Amino acid sequence: MIFWWVTALLLIAALAVWAITFWNRRAMRRSPVLVANSQYMDRIPSFVRAQRTARIVRVLQVGVAVLAVISASVLSGRIASERIETPEFSSRDIVLCLDVSGSMYEYDTEILATFAEMVDGFEGERVALSIFNSTSRTVFPLTNDYDLIQRELEAASEAIDFDEFGYRLGSQDYSDEKVRQYVEFVDGTRGIPDEASVVPDGLASCAQVFDQAEQDRSRSIIFATDNEVNGEPIFTLEEATERVATRKIDLYTFYPGPYECGPQCFEELQTATEDQDGALYESSDPQAIPSIINEIQKTQAEVLGATPTVVRTDHPMVGFVLTFLTLVGILLLGWRAR
Known part of the structure; x- marks a missing residue:
């Protein structure tokens, strides 16, 4: 143009x-006009x-x-100016898969808040949020609408910042609006009476959030749980992680620490994750969530064969x-x- x-x-x-x-x-071409005695001019x-x-x-x-x-x-x-871009990064899908049983509230709040802060650095990634307790609920599906993602993650972080045990005993006083936010957020995750934190089924459900199975996209799950199962899951943890690996989904597990189960739950979670070439991070690492994101960015670029391209922009x-x-x-x- x-x-x-x-x-x-x-x-x-x-x-x-x-x-x-x-x-x-x-x-x-006009005829010149001769003027005598004009030297004085x-x-x-x-x-x-x-x-x-x-x-x-x-x-x-x-x-x-x-x-x-x-x-x-x-x-x-x-x-013109030139810059290097890796367009394949836009083919990255990330599902936040959070255990919202009572023992996980503190860590879920931190993960959601940290992830909301990191959304500004995304370029084309799609993000989804799925939560589970005895049953699962998709808070929002895979999307690259970053305003929506940030708004939903911040609202979720505020809603889950709640001490349910203290509230029931009367040692924690919350406003009606705060209780409403919390109830609405966890609604749909307590579908089975007397069961909680059904971890394997929650992970299997998160694997179903990914769409566009026919496309060559990078897929990752950030899985946060203490692995303290109180119920009868359909899948074992090994079956759930195998299901994730079969769909070529990379698994990044965040373990907050023992609540009641102790070392046994950690060892089971670590073994099931690492047997499928996943990575496990503990809450003792203050950079756990940023480290997971950095690892996703590095490994996905390799998996997709990302080749940096030079983008030229005219400045006329x-x-x-x-x-x-x-x-x-x-x-x-x-x-x-x-």
Whole structure:
């Protein structure tokens, strides 16, 4: 589009030069008027100033014409900047899979808040949030609407920042609005009476959130649980992690520490995760969540065979404005010189 403007400006300049030349030739064709005894005019100040002005205008015409040629050359030379991008990163899907049983509230709040802060650094990634207790609920599906993601994660972080045990005993006092937010957030995760934290089924459900199975996309689950199962799951933990691996989903497990189960739950979670080439992070690492994101970014680039590409962006504005101004200057000086 910009080169059409350049062509139009050059045509205008050509017409302007032609008009000036035609006018000057027409003036020169007029019969000269001979005036006797006119030598004294060289001593008249106004005549001297007029001659000086005419010389200055001619010099300016030449200078502006040269500047017009230079600016047009710069514009046609296409000044541009270059940057390196890896477009394959837009093919990354991340599902936050959170255990929202009572022992996980504190850690879920931290994960959601930290992840909400990191959304600003995403470029094309799709994110989903799925929560589970005895049953699972998808809070929002995979999307790259970052305003929605950030809004939902911040609301979820605020809602789950709740001490249910203290509230029931009366040692924690919450407003009706705070209780409503909490109840609405965990609604749908307590579908089976007398069961809680059915971890294997929750993980299996999170694996179902991924869509576009036929596309070559990078898929990751950030799985947060203490693995303290209180119920009868359909899957074992090993079966759930195998299900994830079969669908070519990378698993990043966040373990907050023992609640009642102790080392046995940690060892089972670690073995099931690492047997499927997943990675386990503990809450003792203050950089656990950022480390997971960094690892996802590095490994997914390798998996997708991401090749950095050079993106060139034209910057025609300076050349365009300068060319336009010099052409206006040519017209004005031509009118003045006539």
